Amino acid sequence: MPPSSHTPRSAPSDALVSFDNVTKRYGDLVVLDELQIDVAPGEKVAIIGPSGSGKSTLLRLLMTLEPPTDGVIWVDGEPLWHLRKGDALVPANDKHLHQMRMKIGMVFQSFNLFPHMTVLRNVTEAPIHVLGMKKAEAEAEARELLQMVGLEDKIGAYPGQLSGGQQQRVGIARALALQPKVMLFDEPTSALDPELVGEVLGVIRQLAQQGNITMLLVTHEMRFAREIADRVAFFDKGKIVEAGPPEEIFTEPKQERTRKFLKAVLEAG
Secondary structure (H helix, E strand, O other): OOOOOOOOOOOOOOOOEEEEEEEEEEOOEEEEEEEEEEEOOOOEEEEEOOOOOOHHHHHHHHOOOOOOOEEEEEEOOEEOOEEEEOOEEEEOOHHHHHHHHOOEEEEOOOOOOOOOOOHHHHHHHHHHHOOOOOHHHHHHHHHHHHHHOOOHHHOOOOHHHOOHHHHHHHHHHHHHOOOOOEEEEEOOOOOOOHHHHHHHHHHHHHHHHHOOOEEEEEOOOHHHHHHHOOEEEEEEOOEEEEEEOHHHHHHOOOOHHHHHHHHHHHHHO
């Protein structure tokens, strides 16, 4: 990743997450096109749009799974993929990326649990080895989180003994165990059978209602996005076509592209 090619602004004082002219290319394919978005502490942002519009790529850049081609991402006042060097920003080293990664939790489409570990150990592994938490403390917190997601009776089970919905709820507990500042959800119900979707959405709804954690949710569940989000951002071709409060976006979208997308999705649903 090259140094930022434009003069970076300081991190916005009122944003926990900020994308400053962020571009992501794969060869000639532009997946994110000079993206600008700020997310305030505690804000819940639902990201909607057609497949290939850049939604999941945004989350992958935030999770440090892939670097941006250009631009700067800020998290909690610090550049994510860069280090300050005088007045310039230079590519970050592994130590910085590791420190920044600890501020971000992600729930993937696929459950990504360790199949050879019990539910309890899946949730305690990172707090013990990444945060340096004592085993007893990590297990106590894991039990509280598993109770929150309704799985306190499954602590000794292995992922293969759980339904898809139960595995995804373990995934949510595991992400929360690192005490992140921001939680990312990448279509967390897309791999589930329809009858299991509700139990996972219920846990995310409960988390959203607590109010103190910042959330970015990529979802095709439009009614759920309308219910829990403070703001909805509609993506198309790597850009935000329109963003605003859920009632505005879903009831009176200003852009024809947004109207066309929502009509197609809501009619199909």
